[in-house]
Amino acid sequence: ILFYSILYTVPREMDLQYRSVWCVHSEGWSTHQSNCFPSDRPPHQRVCVKMCEWQKDLFEWRFSPWGPCTPSPLLPASRCVTAQRGVQSRDVVCVQRTNGTTVSQHVCEAFSAGPEGEQACLLPCPIDCVVSAFTHWSTCSRTCGSALQQRTRHVLAAPLYGGADCPSLTQTRPCNHEKAHPALCPSDQQEYSYSLWVGPWSPCRLKGTAPVGKTTMDRGELNQPVNPVKGSKGPQNTVSIIFLHQCNSSFYNVIKKDDTVNFLFTPSLCDHDNSPVNFRSCVMPRDCKVSDWSQWSPCSKTCRTSDQSPGFRIRSRSLERAAIGGGEPCPALEEKANCNVLEDTLPLCLRYEWRVTNWKPCQVTPLLSQQDHRHNNTSILCGRGIRTREAYYFLVSDHSANNMSIKSKFNRPVGRNLCTGSLPLLAESCFIPCQKHCPLTPWSPWGPCLHDNCLEPQGRRGFRVRTRSVIKESSVESDSCPHVSEAMTCDDPVCFQWRVTSQGPCVLQNGSCGPGFQEQTLECLIATDETVSLKKDLIRQPCEMPCPGDCVLGHWSPWTSCSQSCSTKHREGQQSRSRLVLALPGKYGKPCPSAPELEQRRPCGTHSCTVYYWDTSPWDPCMPNTITDENEGNSTTPQMENDATCGTGVQMRQVTCRRAGNGHVLPKRCPESSRPDSIRSCPLPCKIDCIVTPFSEWSACPTSCLSGKLSRHRIIIQRPANEGQECPDTLYEERECDPPPLCPTYRWQTHRWHQCILVPDSVRQAVGGPAEACGIGLETREVTCVGADDSPADMTDCVRWAGLMPVPVRECRVPCRDECSFTSWSRFSQCQGCGSWRTRSRSLIGRSKKRWRCQQEESFPLLEKEACPCSEFHTQPQGPWSPCLLSPAKNIAGHPFIQGVFHQSQKAVQGWRAQRKNSECGHGKRFRALACLDHMGRLVEPALCSSPGFEDESCHVPCSTDCKLSEWSNWSACSASCGGGVKVRSQWLREKPFNGGRPCPKLNYKNQQVSEVLPCYSDCSQYVWEVESWSMCVLNPPNNLTSAEPPQPVCGEGFRTGKIRGGENQDEVVDDSLCDQDEKPITVETCLLPCPAHCVTSEWSQWTKCTVDCNEGDLRWRSRSVLRWPEGDHTCPDLNQTQACINTTCLKYSYVYSDWSSCQLSENAVCGRGIKTRLLNCVRSDGKMVELSMCKELGPSRGKLSAPCEVGCPVNCLITEWSTWSECSHTCGSQSQMTRSRVVLQSAGEGGRPCPSQLSQTRPCPIRPCYSWILGDWRACRVEGANCGEGTSRREISCVVHWGSLSGPPQPIPVEDKMCVGNSQSKVSKMELLQPCIIPCPGECHLTKWSPWSSCQLLCLDGRSFETWGRQARSRAVVTQVPENQDTCPSQMYETRPCRGGTCLSYEWMTGEWRHNRRLVWCQRSDGVNVTGGCIAQNQPSAIRQCHPPCTKPFSFCTQNGVCGCEKGFTEVMTSHGFLDYCTRIPGLDHKKADVKTTAGRLRPEHAWNKNHIKDWALQPLGPGTTNTHMLSYRVILCKKKYERQKQSVMSVKENSWERNRMSISDLCGSSVIHSK
DSSP states (O other), X not given: OEEEOOOBOOSSSEEEEEEEEOEXXXXXXXXXXXXXXXXXXXXXXEXXXXXXXXXXXXXXXXXXXXXXXXXOSOOOTTTOSSEEEEEXXXXXXXXXXXXXXXXXXXXXXXXXXOOOSEEEEEEEOOBOOEEEOOOOOXXXXXXXXXXXXXXXXXXXXXXXXXXXXXXXXXXXXXXTTTSSSOOOOOTTSOSEEEEEEEEEEOOOEETTOOOSSOSBOOGGGXXXXXXXXXXXXXXXXXXXXXXXXXXXXXXXXXEETTEEEEEOOOGGGOOOOSSOSSEEEEEOOBOOEEOOOOOOOOOSOOSBOSSOOOEEEEEEOOEEEOOBTTOOOOOOSEEEEEEOOOGGGSOBOOEEEEEEOOOOOOBOGGGOOTTOGGGGOGGGOBEEEEEEOOEEEEEEOOTTOOOHHXXXXXXXXXXXXXXXXXXXXXXXXXXXXXXXXXXBOOOOOOOOOBOSSTTSOOSSEEEEEXXXXXXXXXXXXXXXXOOOEEEEEEESOOSEEEEEEEEOOOEESSTTSEEEEEEEEEEEEETTEEEEEEEEEEEEEEEEEOOXXXXXXXXXXXXXXXXXXXXXXXXXXXXXXXXXXXXXXXXXXXXXXXXXXXXXXXXXXXXXXOOEEEXXXXXXXXXXXXXXXXXXXXSOOOOOTTOOEEEEEEEEOOEEEEETTSOEEXXXXXXXXXXXXXXXXXXXXXXXXXXXXXXXXXXXXXXXSOOOEEEEEOOEEEOOBSSOOOOOSOOEEEEEOOOOOOOOOOEEEEOOOOOOBOOOHHHHHHTTOOSSOOEEEEEEOOEEEEOTTSOBOOHHXXXXXXXXXXXXXXXXXXXXXXXXXXXOOOOOOOOOSTTOEEEEEOOBOGGGGGOTGGGOTTTSOSEXXXXXXXXXXEEEXXXXXXXXXXXXXXXXXXXXXXXXXXXXXXXXHHSHHHHHHHHHXXXXXXXXXXXXXXXXXXXXXXXXXXXXXXXEEEEEEOOOBOOEEOOOOOOOOOSOSSEEXXXXXXXXXXXXXXXXXXXXXXOOTTTOEEEEEEEEEEOTTSEEEEEEEEOOOEEOOOOOSSOSSOOOOOSEEEEEEEEEEEEETTSOBOOGGGSOGGGOOOSEEEEXXXXXXXXXXXXXXXXXXXXXXXXXXXXXXXXXXXXXXXXXXXXXXOSEEEEEGGGSSOOOEEEEEOOOOOOBOOTTBSSEEEEXXXXXXXXXXXXXXXXXXXGGGGOOOOSOSEEEEEEOOOBOOEEOOOOOOOOOSOSSBTTOEEEEEOOEEEOOBTXXXXXXXXXXXXXXXXXXXXXXXXXXXXXXXXXXXXXXXXXXXXXXXXXXXXXXXXXXXXXXXXXXXXXXXXXXXOOOOGGGTEEEEEEOOTTOOEEOOOOXXXXXXXXXXXXXXXOSEEEXXXXXXXXXXXXXXXXXXXXXXXXXXXXXXXXXXXXXXXXXXXXXXXOOXXXXXXXXXXXXXXXXXXXXXXXXXXXXXXXXXXXXXXXXXXXXXXXXXXXXXXXXXXXXXXXXXXXXXXXXXXXXXXXXXXXXXXXXXXXXXXXXXXXXXXXXXXXXXXXXXXXXXXXXXXXXXXXXXXXXXXXXXXXXXXXXXXXXXXXXGGOOO
16 A cells, blocks of 8 residues: 655755555555565655756657557457457657657656557457368378377468467377277387487587587587687788587487487497598688778768758778688678758758750641641741740759859759759640731722812812721731722712702692792712711702693602723713603693603713722831930830830831732822821830850769760750840860779689698597598688789788689598599590580599499499580570661750750751651661570670671661641532521541551541531622513503504503513622522502593602511501692592501511631631631521611620630640660670660640650660579488488589579579679678588477468458558478377477568358268368368358257158158158158058068168167067057167167277267167157
């Protein structure tokens, strides 16, 4: 129980806290402290700290990242659905902020509570261990006596997240499990079996040093340390070997019956040769020696960056002596440590960024197709285009930098290796303004003859002018438009004229007829605009009213239009007018004038037909204005787009008078009032000088002892314009590096091998070895490092320049007396040519000739052969041909990157078509590698075949062909004769694209053409019916058959005819079919010729117009006047007439817009901004299209007739030129190749030429041989001189030549070891050629080898995984050889490792077919592997089928369907609930009477083997009157007892046989015994 006391302060910074501690009983009462364990007593005081507020900034909490999530608590698998609860923990400490020193947590707790050290987390559900199926049973461990068999399985998936651990991987059973007793061993076999066991070798000892410890010991003494004695050191540049000896431990493993016993060394019990078992010659270990550490290199991080990662520094040391004889290997020769961890004290780092040049001029040429005729004149192109720029990497200026040397590097291009960001945009679309086609209105009619200046008229010569105007909606500058005014000279110009606007009735002077006067109102109008009235006047004109009986004439008709607009030498224009006779005269009346007097003619259009107009040249470039003063010149002007302006300048152009269809004429021929300006002000563009970057730093020379070149370059940032300073000619410089130093030449020098040295006799005698000095020993040689002049050199130089040091020591053998003796090898025989072999031989000498063992040539060969040296070589083509390679464009900027600078070739924008054609097609070369082989098919250097390493041949790349279409057809006629319609023109497919050419536009599927549709307009008044004149009213002839001379009527009804013609609005007669037949006027009508005494009126005036709305009460009217008053009782008809509008011409009109046309571009544009148009039509309510003037009453339309639009550009793929060829990808082998590449600057779009498929190309490099050390397979474990124990496994290393892959093909071929000396793949150490291994002794329990790694498996949910790394597992099972050693066996092992490329695997329960109500149930993985574990135990199907309720009725059994059924010969009787009630025999199957006597003891055939067990049964009545029911019940009870005994006896004979051969009661006792209930 703990109670804290009051805080008590000591006279220090640290304070103490106290508490009381006492001992209590478990029931709660206090007791003496001796009753509690002193070791469990809690401390009664602790140190505490009382902190001041200012000390808060000195300490802080520091915590580690969260650790892995571990299950806590474990949930049963049945409760876990998708995840389980877990816990994560982390370390939380209190540290000083200055140095990170850890202090007591109480310090930080004084300021704030500590962060949480644990938190909850989620884990997937537990995954149990999954193991494979068992292997087959092994053979017996012994042939007699007690022996075991094993079978093993391996781990497929280790348990995860608290899943069940792996079960036992081994099953063991006795070999004689089918027999009651094991077979006894033969009497002549020894009771014990012996095997020689050896332990590990002891450390190497010096000569003359006695062994430490025993050479024969038990296993408990094997691990005692033995201190070796080290020898003296040799000179630094010489390798010397000190011969020593080493011993090992050995004992005999004795198996006596079922036990294993270890005995001391007893040579007589072991069968082995006389070779020493427990000693051998060895090399005294000598550790590797290295020099002292060098000084630390400067820190790699000297400035502050954004990643906040620390820098590093390096120090190194050199090798002075290599390790020998298993000495300590060389430590790391280089060490790296962090530095400059606190970045706040460091200056900011220099920053590098991309910088781009100014955009180059916009070019439309890359958008043209191959067949475009505008390639010949690209200066007129306009619209959307492509422009490019270059990019380079440079040092960003830092204003805080004071170092002038650093500032001088600003704006210099730097290397590409300093670049970290992505490449900026180097190509984009642009726009060149077009000189647009000027949309103009049609020419107006020729105006009247006017003075050039009506305010100051001069002479009698004037001008007739017609004009046209620019459509306002087009927003086109007037500079690009043609002339809009034309003039013709004329005589007698008139600027003002009088016009009669109204006239009153004729006022007679006397009477009702005769002369009188008439008032007329006159207005003075401007000849060019008759709507403007300058003056009005009222005058009186004489008139005459016809008397009754006089001839009455109509008014003069208007003058017809002039037959010629102008006059020539052969033709003059004329006008005419006429009047009609409205009433014939009476007998005494005033006669009518003659016919010629009824028509008048006059000349018109007498002026010349020559047309003149002012012609203007294009504006000159803007020039400085030297006329205006400085103040005017410095005035601000609007700036041009994207260009700076430097004041105001002037532009000039020529203005001349031209005659239409001819050359220049005098200016007086054109009206001076319409003369255009010839000078105007303009914003003056500034001069732009060329700007280039400074030269970059010179590139570095090669660091090795090889020659090279260095270069530097500069970039054009801005090209000159407006007569600015031109760019320099030199943009790239190159020079040779300084003479490089000579490459050092060092080599290993080896000396002859010394005499083979064995273990000394004293050692041999001390350990009881053979007295003869023979066997395996060691021999050495000296290895020194020498320079080019064979002078001694430091070993470090040879390690660096000459490769691995040759072997200074090797095994040797001194033959013993009883060993085979041979003569020396003879000389090799003479070679017979390339491909032959040479041989040498030896022979047995002495007693060896008679020994059978020495005569085995497999062990002791007497003949050796080797291949003869040969210098014949041949080449062999290898690999496929490279693609056809074309030469790149020759320019210094033709590479994508030169020292990190990105260039776009000038040809790409100035001559795109030629550049693309030359770089993509034409004649080139393709290459194929050649391998140089010797006579044995081994790869050698290409120089031996006098070959460059490749062959080439000419090739051709076909040029691409764009889709070719025909020229545009002519526009078709307008589809509508009146109002809006469409006109069409088309292009047809002539040639499909080929080899990456520009694709075709979307063509019509049927006729393979593309069409363009535009709206068109036909003037409804273009073709009109024209009534020339009505004839005089002709009276109808009288119907008088008797009169020979009918009188001529002078008045009455008649008819008149009108002459019409179809004509254009320019009075040209056309065919009648062109005019609207529905509107064809009448040509004959009735008329009334007044009699002399009748009233004569004029013709009706035109009907007044109805309103647009056509209201129901609207009227229209017309009138006529009296030309001759009547006589007598005759009166005049109505002079006014009205008519309701609703029943006559009530037609409504409305505006209708046509569809938009396709987007129209300038004729010099390929794509970009254009204009789409539509037409405005006037449609009558009956659907007929009429003149647009009919809709004027609706007011102007509000919709636009034109709108801007965009035509997508067929952007061709824009790429850079090929880079320079890279270095070969491999230094040797057949896979080495060089690469060049290019970059896409602009992807293809909108039907442009696609990018080429090859953005990188390769060509083969010369095939050079690869030499590598290759390791062989590990040999079987071998214990030298013993049967079991610790031995070694060896593998060989050999030098092979290969084609770049050790796995082939072709397969590597062995060559001499000297070919691998100095190879970058150094030879492996001796430790990699030998590995320790253990051979278990007979009866010893051990582990198997590691199983193969299982397949990579991911953690998945519903067949999907969110992991990138999976897991693999492998395991080692336990092998037990004798049952008594099972307790001493090691534990089974398994391990896992991460893997990539895993798959999702699922597990499912599988079942077999039912047999006797049993079936097999197993778990199977989704890849078909049978496993144990993985499947959910709760979902395991039943392996035994049982009926519910149990089948207890006689003659019943449980069927395959899980219900009770009856045996053969019986049928089921079911209850009302569907269960079996009883079984009854099927009638007719047995003809004999089925009673107790005849059926007792009958057995079923398949169970006849039970007859012997129940033959003692008989019927024994119990007394008189006993019924069969009682007797049968009693016998059933007795039978059941016997049934139990029978089951026990059968089970004792054979395990599990009862379950497979289950018997019913009826089988044992007879079915008829329990027939009755």
